[in-house]
Amino acid sequence: MATTLPMIDYEKIKKVHDAPLEEFYTSGHRTCQGCESALVMRDFAKASGPRTIATGATGCMYVANTSYQTTPWVIPWMHTQLGAGGASAVGMAAGIRALMRKGKIAKEKINIINFSGDLGGADMGLSGISAALQTDYDLLIILYDNESAANTDIQATGLSTYGAVTTFTPSGKKRRIMQRRWKKNVAPMLAIGHPTCRYVATASATFPALDFMNKTRKALNVGGPTFIHTFDPCPKGWDFHPGYSRELGELGIKCGIFPLYEILDGKVTYTYDPHKKGRIPVRDYLVKQGRFAHLIDEDFDYIQGMVDTMWEEWELPGIAPIKSGLEMASR
């Protein structure tokens, strides 16, 4: 059963001053200075508007955001369990659809948006999000990725950058690097694995300006289940001054370690294209963060080499780790 409800006709926001003034994520939270994930919250709520229901999986955007009696949410919001981001969106979308079809509530377009952090979106909740992307419900899952369990104690997750110091991956006398996992490639995994999911994107709340808000609107306009992975510098977890959050996001994208793109109906558009604009050295991004202070030249070289491979050898540069050229099996 495809969507038959009228869609909300979102316009592309062309200039910062054209962004809606109304806030649906306001005061009342207690996120850190320089928190990019809080901006993700504010921007998706602003972009989607008041006819929206949000669920937030356990994570810093639950614990730091919503203290009892001081909620920042102007739209209806409900907590969901760490691994239940996808299921929460499916349950609400199914409930709303059934109630509208049976005439129990008024028919209108209501956005269902779940946000999950890296533990919820990329580790524990991956199976549920995958299942959500197989449905035909209108729902948007936002993976806000600050590369650690940022509220709980800055523990490494499946999305932490190689080499980063976290409380689970300290640097020691015997082992310089404990975080030896390469960052999971979530958005392409979901795009490639779910052929009926029409829209998957990566984004940053602040770079390029308005990009994330417009991707949110595009996802809601396209309809069906959609997914956005945001890249959120975290002053506390990454160990840098809160004044540099936006800049670190920009550097991460410009060095190519976090590719910025959208995939609509299988067509890839780089929303920051390193082929045209070039890549800055990854080192310029890493050395500005305390979590990489222990790295030595060979570590920087290794990370740079991996990023170079992503962009120079992958069939879909920066996206899919398949190398070009088909070879027939030897006979």
Place this chain on the structure above:
Amino acid sequence: MTTAAQPTDVWEHELLLTGCQAVSHAVKLADVDVIAAYPIRPYTEVMDQLSQLIADGELDAEYIIADSEHSQFEIVKHASSVGARAFGGSSGTGWMYGMEALAVTATDRLPPLFLVGNRALDDPGAFGVEHNDAMSVRDLGWLICWASTAQEALEHVFIGYRVAEDKRVRMPMALAMDGGFLTHAQHMVKVPTLEAVKQFLPPYDLGDRVLHPDNPISVAPQVNEDWVMELRRQNWEAARRARGVIKEAYKEFNGVFGSHGSQYDNPYFTEYMTEDADAVLIGIGAVCMPTQTAARRLREKGHKVGYVNLRWFRPFPTEELRACLGRFKGVGVIDRDFSQGSPDNGGILLQDVRSCLYPLRGDGPNVINFMGGLGGRDISIDECIDMYERTLAAGRGNVPEEIVSWIGLRE
């Protein structure tokens, strides 16, 4: 419990149905909006039935095949939070896999209904009945009720939703039934008319707690030490109020359906041949069949024994059961579950029954415990006779040093 079929305005027809099939008919009549499924034996047959009802256009509901029980239960929970009547279910380890979601469904005070087709917990694999799965949510703020016939199973979908959704309660409902013995055993079941069900079961209304853009609330924020005590207390009060709401619901049920269907004298448990009894057995679920037959045979020989079939486990019918069991000299508790390392290494039901009887102290019955039927092993009529005889002896003062005995165990 049930009388011969007499189609009336209340009862549409009588069908030969398994427990799971009976529940599927009831889910349809309850106009459930959202169903989430995940396969595991033996509860899964209810989902097979419901998917066919939807495919045939007989039931208008969203039907979601989840990726795990955890997702399944979360889908049900969140559908319930937007005001949709929701249905789920599971068995054994599947129920345990979704345990986190089950805990928050109760603390979020949402009232979906789940069918638990009781199954032993792995390892090792076993499809047969044990009650530990459903009983695992006994402390979390759930309503837990066992059906012992397919007719009761059908009726308790209506009773369950009505009690769970009552604004004085708003707790999730686990309708349990013995895997195999009831999920897959056929009984003649009277199926009511939609009009009669509508008369008994009002539409689900979550009131000012429903999530909708017109009601922009925040649900389940972080509270820490500031408010958890007060919220737990609200849960506690709801569980306490549920006892009264359950009584009201059965009274109303008897009024709407009773003249030709089930008559529930007591919502919480059914007494069988207990009048003037010296000793009784008390148990849960399908074990009521051999125990009742055994009681009849012993009565024919002049032994004063009876059976108490406990239906509601949460809320536990403290006062009613104390008044009932306090009349006897010996009480044998049959546990189709285990609570390893608990006081006397008894079963879960033993602990609750003894705690319930404690205020009677010396005036109360002597209580002994039988562990039996684990993993779906049959409990025979002869074994029931043996249990009655031992309970009679305990009632006469011959209480064994070890009050727990295992029935039907290879030694």
